[in-house]
Structure formats: C-alpha cells, structure tokens
Amino acid sequence: MGANQSTHITSADPLQFASVDVTDDPASWTTYEYIVVGGGSAGCVLAARLSEDRNATVLLLEAGKSHLSDVPTRIPFGFSKIFRTPTDWNLYTTAQTNLHGRETYFPRGKILGGTSATNALIYHHCSPEDFDEWVSLGATGWSYADLLPYFKKSEKHTPNTKIARTDLSSRGLDGAWQTRHPSEVAPIDGYAIEACKNLGIPHTEDINTPKGTMGVTHLTGNINSKGQRDSAATAYLTNEVVSRPNLTIATNIMAEKVVFDESGPTIRATGVVVSVGPTSPRYHVAASREIILCAGVVGTPQMLMLSGIGPVEELAKHDIPLVHALPSVGRNLVDHVSTGPLPFRAKPGFTYDYITNRFSGFLALLKWYAFGTGPLSSMGWPSAAFVRSTDPSLPVSRTGEEPIPVTDQTSRPGAPDVELIWFPMTVFDDKFAKPPPGTHGVTLAALLLRPESKGNITLRSRSIWDAPLIDPNCLATENDLNILIRATRLLMRLARTEPLASALEFGPHSGDKSSPWWLCDADPDKVTDKELEDLLRDNALPAKHPVCTASMGSFPETSVVDAELRVHGIDGLRIVDASVFPSQLSGHPCAVIVAMAEKAADMIKKTRRVL
C-alpha cells in the first residue's frame, strides 16, 4: 500500500508502506512528506494534526501494537497491571550506586498512545515558573503564557463542581483529550486531604492555572465519560483521523535509524530504516519534508546515536559512523525520585484493598465495564499535595530540632520541590504485589520534584533491538537525599494528623526494619535521619517522569534541538517528546508533552505554508 492509498492501521508488514532495501537511491523508496517516529503521547498528536492538511502525506511508525480493542489500557485504576507485559518495554535501570546497587524497573508504554496509555492519568500543567526557567535556558517561545493556548487546545475538560471548582478560563473545553475528576475515590482520600489542610498545606481547587500548583488538590485525570482512560491515541486517533487517506499508521514496526543525504552543503534527514525483528530484512521509507522523532526519552536518544548523531566517543565505542557530533545526546537524564511505596495500616472500610479478593475484583470489573463506575474507574493517586521542603511552617524535622540542611532547587519561589501522594491500597514494592488477605492499608509516597542528580542513556550495542543502558543516577547528591528525608518525615507527620490518623492503625515504635510496616509504626520524633536515609536507599525509585535526554537550547555544545525543536546542524529532523525538555518540571509531564506537540504541529504547518 503506497502513500496515497486509503489506510487504517497496518501491522507488521513493512511492505505495505515501505520499500525493500534493494537500492540506496531514496528516489525509489516509498515517500511521505512527514514521517513521525513513535506513536506515543506526542506522536499521536502530530500524526493527527499534520494529516489535517489533506495534501500532506503522513506516516506514523509505532513499535508497539494498536490501541484499538486493548482493554487493560482503558481501565484507569489498572495501570500497574500493564507493568512488565508486552504493552510495556520492560526496561530496567543500571545498578544505582546510591540505591544500594538496585536495578530498578523503568516502565514505558509500548502501544499507540505510548506512555499516555499506561500512566497514572494525572493531568498537570506543572508550575508556570518551570517554563520561565526553560526560557532562561534558551527555549524561547516556551513560557507558560506561550503554552497555555496549547494546553487549552488539547484539553476537553468536563468540570464537576461537587469535587472541585476548576478554573474554566484556564482549561480547554472543546479540545481532543478528555479530562475530569474520577466519579469515585476511596474514602481514605478525603481524610488525607483534610489532614494536609490541618498540617498547614493550603487547599487549591485547581492546580492547572497561571496561579500555580502549590497546595493540596483533587487531581483531574484523562478519563472519558464512560470512566475509561483517554490516551493520546484514543483522543487523537479517532475513526475520522485513522481513515484519512493521507495518513498511514504502521504498528509493530521498529524504526531503526534515520538516514541522511550528506552530499550537499548541509546534512539532510531523508528517510528511516525499519524492521520487524532483529534478524528481519531492513526496509526503507523516505520523507520529502521532515522526520519527527517522538520515540520518547529512551527511544529518541538511542535512535539518534544509532543514526550517527551524538557524542563522538559513544559512537566510536560501537563503531557507528559519525554523521554529526552532538555531545548532549543521551546526556542530562533527569527523573523525579520517589520514596518508593511506604505502606501504612488502615482500618477496614477506608481503602480499595478489597478488590484484590478475586470475587470482589470481578464485581469491580463488571461495574466498570457495565457502568464506567466503581474503584476501577478511579485514579491510583486521585489527589496530591505540592509543597516546598524549605517551608518553615511544615514539620520536616524531629520536634525541637533543626531540619536536615537543604538548598533550594525549585525553579522559582512559587514552585514546589516535593509532592506528597497516597494510593488507596497496600503496596509492598513497585511490583504492586498482592498483599496478604485481610490487609487494609494506604500507601504513601513523596516525590523529589527538582533533583540536581543527572544521569544518561548510552548504547548497549549497535542494535535498536537491544535496550540501551539507562542510568538516572538517583540521589547522587546529598541535597537530593536530604530533601527526600525531609519529605519522608513530613509523610510520617501527615499520617499522624487528624482525621487521617483515626483512619489508620499504628503499632508501637519498633526498630524492626524487616517489617513492611516499620515506617508506619515509627514515631516521627524518634526515627533518625540516618534511619530514613537507609530506608530511602533501600526503597526509593525513579518516579517514572524521565526527561531531558535531547534537550532544547541555543548551543549545539550543550543541547540537541533549537527552540523550534529542530536538531542542531541537521535539516529535516525534529524531536517532539519528553527528551527535549530543557529542565525537569515540578510536576507530571504528560499534559505538557501533549501541549508541546500541539505547538510543534503549528510550527511545522507554518513552515509548510511558507515553502
């Protein structure tokens, strides 16, 4: 099937859209104007927007399967059930020196919709101040004011004043991507919110406004009117979009590398090599205007390096011919760091632990399927508190003692560096293992939102089929560790604040660190900072928000793309995904990535009109 034929979603037969690798002459390859690599959170937006112009032919390449008729990704509360399945890339970090050498799980979605189809559904603009920092780092045109129209363009928000008064002047009401509060949350949620208020954390009705993100809030999620997840694929790849004759969507296809025309005065990206397995034939497909990499924070730098763009020494290590040296490719990996799950015992009736019982779980599934309601329509983290670890009003130390020293890492004084969250079930590890029958609990966690520590993505081999080495370098600085120690003690205080305290059950303070409940029972005035440090080194995890591995900036020595998201020194190649963030946001990144893709689509369309 060629570029001009009617298409829907094709799977695993590159001959339907690409040319067999019989010649090096791109003129003989199947040609599209735009090739979008990676049908994830950003890629779906770009494919949909660029193909609005019926004269533009667009090919979307996705390594994972189609989202159509995939049920697990539709269940809002069930995202952890996707972990380590074929819908996930099954990635792990390298041994983390500062986490007692642990290799931690690093989930990423492998399906149309990408990680927006497998994440925790939290819709967040993040802090307006974060984007001021972006501008100061060379990302001209990416201030919060610049992005707000695209947040609005992408969102279709349905308010629910019974839960919170969202600020409709800052929210999109007729965009593609649905957001709303879940119709049901576990009772423990209200207790945690009230406890936050009693602890001195202000209540914020809507954190997605120019006023910023501080305070405790009911989160909005990407949930549709049927209580199902709305991913970038379900939102943007509608039946109308998928049936456009100028759009080809190819799934179960790996994009291996970009190829270039180096014969002219500038280097131009001309095509992509694809395959369906490590030993399958290679196929070529050409782009007459642009190739847009949307393969995510891991896939994009891996592809760039395999294509010959990256740090000279890294390419040389794998005998990859250098096309263009860009030392920042794969560098500057920053992820939020979570305390990891910290379970606290709850009294019966407050949590969703009962759905781990097979019969109750089945009833919950039926309820969700038939009515779109019940626990499975809820979000894992339906509310959260955004705070500053340096806030002198918050109890982050033992009574009467100075808190462990930290220096401020926030983007600006109005932005947070810590997020407190609560999951209405007992989780003993990141596998979300089933707790023993009869267990009732809430799992608390804190996220370090502005780590100083930076890691990198490097190549394991010169094959795209070998996952690259992922080193987020968690807790590499003392300051990162100390902020998380303050946050952990704050969580302990929150648990012992009414009315949450009355919904939980505490045992006597004990030194038994082998018990999963030791932090629950530990007295926040007795536990030492050293004990909390040991806990974090044993329990902390990258918080699944990695960014910056092909960052935006003005200089090729320190960044990979310019403010128009064009790869420095290469014509016809852009990057649109989490890898281009100039710095880490103090919040959840998916809404920003979708808004960024909306803005990028406008930029690309404008170029097309000019040419």
Ligand SMILES: Cc1cc2nc3c(=O)[nH]c(=O)nc-3n(C[C@H](O)[C@H](O)[C@H](O)COP(=O)(O)OP(=O)(O)OC[C@H]3O[C@@H](n4cnc5c(N)ncnc54)[C@H](O)[C@@H]3O)c2cc1C
């Ligand atoms: C468990 C979890 C929970 C999270 N919760 C939230 C949350 O609640 N809110 C929030 O805002 N963020 C959350 N995030 C983070 C957020 O979802 C991601 O940062 C975001 O979706 C990344 O978007 P992206 O476009 O950069 O990449 P992705 O959405 O991951 O898209 C990349 C796509 O490229 C494809 N791909 C990769 N390599 C290739 C290749 N070589 N050839 C072809 N295709 C390829 C992938 O299969 C994927 O579809 C969470 C993440 C995880 C893992």
